[in-house]
Amino acid sequence: MSVYPDYMQESIRRVEETRPDRLGKNFPRLSLAEREELLRRYHPDYKPEGKRPLRVGASFGELVPHEVADLLEAYPLVDPGKTDLSQVDYDVDVLVIGGGGAGTVAAIWAHYAGIPTDRILIVTKLRHGDSNSIMAQGGIQAATKPHDSPAIHFLDAIGGGHFTNDPKLVRALVEDAPFIIKWHEELGVMYDKEEDGTMITIHGGGTSKKRMHSCKDYTGLEIMRVLRDEARNLGIPVLEFHPAVELLTDEFGQVAGAIVWNLETEEYKIVRAKATILATGGWGRLHIQGFPTTNHYGATADGLVLAYRVGAKLRDLDSVQYHPTGAAFPEQIVGLLITEKVRGLGAQPVNALGELFVHPLEPRDVESAAYIRECLPPEKDGRGLGVVTPTGMVGIWLDTPMVDMIHGKGTFQRALSSIYRMYIRFGIDPTKEPILVYPTLHYQNGGVVIDEHGWTGIPGLFAAGEVEGGVHGKNRLMGNSLLDYNVFGRRAGQAAAEWAKKARVGQLSLRHVERFVEELKRAGIPETRRAPLLLPDYRGKKTLARVVDLL
Amino acid sequence: MDEVQVKVKPEMVTVYIMGQAYQVPAGLTILKALEYAGFRLVRGVGCRGGFCGACATVYRLPGDYRLYADLACQTTVKDGMYLAILPFTPAERRPYDIRKVKPTGETLLALYPELARCVACNTCTKSCPQRLEVMDAVQAALRGDVAKVAELTFDCLSCGLCTMRCPAEIPHYHVWQLARRLYGAYLAPKAEHLHRRVREIEEGKFKEELDRLTSLTEEELRELYKAREIEPE
């Protein structure tokens, strides 16, 4: 018996009726001009009321979402004038803030570059590995096949980013990519392979060659757990449940460690470090414009806040990545990610009437904008062809039964086992019925400005992974985030190691915070605003799924 | 962002969180029910999407002798459910050097001799939120079939529920991690094209083209982008 209410089943019947005609056909890809028009009219980033210019700091005047501005223009959690920095609890060469993919890779490569493990410290907010890295499903891009090349990968990435990416960073990304996959293979990552060892690769949104390497639909989990296991074998120390709440500087203007906060004993600890790597991830849990999110519990943009206070520049934070396919039904899983691989394997997006209305593999922002256009009512310039759920969410169908029809029975369960398992738990068999999806807040496209070595421009401070910006410009392609954290985690780890070998740290201070506080006061920012956020608060009614104000 | 619209008045159920009764809306997951009831979670919560294994928990239902185990973020509450927050699974992990170990059953047993204490009670399988055949994997490990262990445990989230419930005190998820890495590093066939490509990059085959691409104007890049040849699906 279907868990879809009758009226939704009625729409499913239409999807089934059009399915035979849609098999083997696809909606034509849009031209660059058509893409830009669609984005301008329907993508949430193009709503001017969602953002405001920053009133303080190194990126003064830049537009960022209100939710982010509220954190960047906020007072510290520690009182810079009253904090005792004389007792150093941990004294290391390299401090890595963040225990997800980027942080773990950075720590491993700092060690490979010659820093003894007991001179490295990872501090992380939750457990080692609890991160967006572990949740990635679809895959990792790398031009490893003979008919593909790093240059083609470069073009795909920079075009997907609307030519706003930093070319130096894109180059590093694509040129290191095959090496990263090889490193993973040596570490024992179980990539999907043919019997002769050839990597199985498929398309992702915006790729011109089949370049997506995967480990079933647990790609992020498999890579992250192997990297974590390797870090544990090497003996790299990790402080869990210790988020950083402020960076430390010295009289030479270098970053010289951080103040971390034990979430359980509620005590501050002082970490002195010759080099510090920010690997704090992104901002999904800020629920920008009220969107549900695919992100893990700790994705609260802490790294942006800390970096901004020491004077780091930020870029491309006006663009938010909404993943086109977040679950929209049932209520329990609203917002959770349905990997792009489902579309890569042939499932088409169709509206309430069963009509195909966009190519399934446009770049993510274009795809999302198309879904939003389909769902918006005509009075808001939309087509009104979405399906409204009993709890007021809206979505379009992702015609999942097509996957097995194209690739053979059993493919969905084998290649997409996490999605299959999730829907079966809630009474929906995605190989028999389509699933309802709607864009969900997924990724922070921009972030802290870095060079190709992960250096932020602030002495002693490096950054890697989702916290940094420039690699993806204003839109990231699927499969380039796992790659990003590996490439720039490695580069930042190596660069931080070299820096630490030469650096000398002076007197620890919070002078930069004092200066920032003065600037906040001059700008008239209300003193009640505090950051970093550390964890979102979902107590009480806030726990219920957010309903985007669309209808 | 804190404004949440609730369009439908939800039906309420009673759950017992560590013994205390709370009214929560039906249809919430266990994780959201805890938060609705007022708990601000630090332990027992992670990705909230069924991947990290941090929210592993146990529960009972009224009139049922079984102790169920599942992920709090993927399980819907039921009326009368007895709930708990499990903060942590203690389990020793034995370090090894992936470059030096052999991909055999002896490696598994040398690092985790407690595997041999398995009595085939199947409690591990019953407690797995991913519905894996955990005991079959223990048995495959005992007979030295590393590839089978890797296959059976690929979807393991290391949530630790089997390990908490095992009367033979096996730290399953550490064994599985070891077996999967042995498989990936030694038993899986090598990707020749990958190794060729890495050599080509080291020899500078793409350097000139990339040098050129990084120096182009946006207009020139747009032209090249439009001219890309798309590999058929």
Add this chain to the structure above:
Amino acid sequence: MPAELRPAESHTSPVTRHASRVLYFPGCALKDQAQEYERATLAALGKLGYKVEELPRWNCCGTVYSLAQDDLMRHVGPVRNLIRVQEAGEEKLLTLCAMCYNTLRRSAEFVKDPESLRRINAFMDDEEDYRGGVRVLHLVQFLAEEIGEEALSQAVVQPLEGLRLGAYYGCTLLRPKEIGVDDPDRPEIMERILQALGAEPVLFPERMECCGAYLTVTRPDVVRERVGEILLSAAKAGAQALLTACPLCKFNLEERRPLGTPKIPVYYVGEALAWALGVQEIPEELAKSQAGVIR
């Protein structure tokens, strides 16, 4: 998680029973130290026209579970294997390892008591109920009783003529006597098989004695003493080689021989079968002594 949430697929596959289909239980040792036993036996039974299939999803026979204190727990593993046979639509389970045979057969006997069966089914709430009735057979029973000596000798293409082979039973094929494959004091089932294969069975007094078994770990001195006596007894009776069905006996007979003990090689009974049926060569060390006797 509640049973109703488990995926609907069941491991039970309705199978039409076929006269020549035999489900067999390998056990851990045959997948590791005793691979030659499995290889030889499966090849030989194939030659005899049997479709030997490995029991799906088998677990450890249960021999190590006797470490468990209560009487019920140690039967859980073995009975689970019997349920797998039931799921496969069969009534018979062939074992090769003497230890697995012993453990599985004892559990099969244990659950013949209705109260024991009820208790174990109530405990194993994750499986379909065991209905009883699976017959656990050892290879030697299968050869001597199911196939029969006459049919066996007709299938022989390379008779083991001139080979003086001693059958070493050890404990687990014979004791306790309720489950023994033959009279525990005067067994002859292996000798009958050897005769059917054309060999000359050698009886020796120590053939039912214990080899020392697991004491090999903590008291190798005791095992050495036992092994010395067994080998000496076999040598005195004129055996050129010993045949066993137990990987642990074989390990002890080979690895725990005291210095100066007669150098008698040890093989699995399935290997002798494979030689006689022509699916494996007679090892050189035996073929030498056979030369001149036949052909």
